[in-house]
Amino acid sequence: MKKLTQREEMAYSTIARFEVELEQAKVGVWIKCSDRLPEYNQNVLVCFETVLKTQQITTAELNHQKRCSDPASTDFDEIWYVTVGRGHKIKPTHWQPLPAPPTE
Incomplete structure (x- = not known):
């Protein structure tokens, strides 16, 4: 088996990462907050x-x-706020994108 060049290894690694992100971006797939956070x-x-x-x-x-x-401080805390109800703080374990709204 041919040994991959560093450039080929980086390309395969990038493709694999994008495949994982694409799969996780699908609605209905829970993403661990420890793995990745939303915008x-x-x-x-x-x-x-x-x-x-x-x-x-x-x-x-x-x-x-x-x-x-x-x-001048650049120290920030990441805080989750519930968007329905009183807007209280929570500490989620998982998240996923919202589905598209109905068209009819």
């Missing part, structure tokens, strides 16, 4: 564990918030 301010479906240790599904947005009031 900021994108409304997505999330799954999180409640204080009673049950799983719950809702919609939420990932935002970033400064850790301190210093305008």
Whole structure:
């Protein structure tokens, strides 16, 4: 078997990564938050564990918030906010894109 060049290995690695991302972008596929996060301010479906240790599904947005009031600070925390109801903070384990709205 022929040994791949560094350029060929990088190309195969890039293709494999894109195939995984394409598969994960499909609606209905849960993505672990530890693997990848959605874009900021994108409304997505999330799954999180409640204080009673049950799983719950809702919609939420990932935002970033400064850790301190210093305008020069570049330290941010990533915070999820529920987009339905009171907008409380949650810590999801998984997320997925929302399906397209109905056309009829």
